[in-house]
Amino acid sequence: MTTAAASILDLLNKRRAVRGYTEQPIEEQDIRTLLQAAVTAPNDRLREPWHFYVIQGEAKARYEAAAEAFLTERFPTKPHLVEETMKAVKGVPLVIVVTADVIPGDEPSSHDNEYAAACAIYGMWLTAEEMGLGLVWRTRGVGLVHDGRMHEFIGSPENRKVVGTLFIGHPAEPAKPTARTPYEEKTTWL
Numbered sequence: 001m002t003t004a005a006a007s008i009l010d011l012l013n014k015r016r017a018v019r020g021y022t023e024q025p026i027e028e029q030d031i032r033t034l035l036q037a038a039v040t041a042p043n044d045r046l047r048e049p050w051h052f053y054v055i056q057g058e059a060k061a062r063y064e065a066a067a068e069a070f071l072t073e074r075f076p077t078k079p080h081l082v083e084e085t086m087k088a089v090k091g092v093p094l095v096i097v098v099t100a101d102v103i104p105g106d107e108p109s110s111h112d113n114e115y116a117a118a119c120a121i122y123g124m125w126l127t128a129e130e131m132g133l134g135l136v137w138r139t140r141g142v143g144l145v146h147d148g149r150m151h152e153f154i155g156s157p158e159n160r161k162v163v164g165t166l167f168i169g170h171p172a173e174p175a176k177p178t179a180r181t182p183y184e185e186k187t188t189w190l
Contacts, residue, residue, distance in 0.1 A: 018134025021169025049113035
């Protein structure tokens with residue numbers, strides 16, 4: 001294995017979902033670096049089918065309100081769960097929503113666009129790890145990925161599908177390693 005391949009494999013192995021952050025804000029240049037990493041992702045026919053919504057400051061306060069409304073409706077008998085989840089939402093300094101273009105009448109291409117947006121997210125995640133930032137990709141719950149409020153909140157046109165909501169910040173503590181199934185158990189050689 002080459003030194004470069006070992007370095008990339010090390011980065012892949014270190015990447016973890018980080019859910020706890022310090023209050024330190026993310027510098028604008030760091031956000032731009034993450035976005036630059038995202039747009040290098042592979043994508044079918046070079047459609048570049050992604051769009052990124054950077055949420056900070058006053059917009060983040062509005063996002064928090066939308067997330068709290070969603071949680072309160074979803075868990076009306078579990079106010080403690082809503083409260084604990086909202087601590088996580090309020091504790092993250094940066095939120096980026098990622099959408100993929102939907103091509104009317106072309107479902108296969110629309111699916112390809114979602115895969116491309118997922119690759120863009122992974123590129124951001126690896127870059128965040130290399131920069132010492134933590135990231136978690138939210139696809140349910142407070143990520144509002146499957147809730148119409150997110151489209152309304154970000155002002156996204158109907159021809160875009162929300163693929164993920166990214167919480168990004170400086171980790172409050174180092175991420176713990178997680179066990180992974182060896183590739184041999186997940187691979188069939190034909």
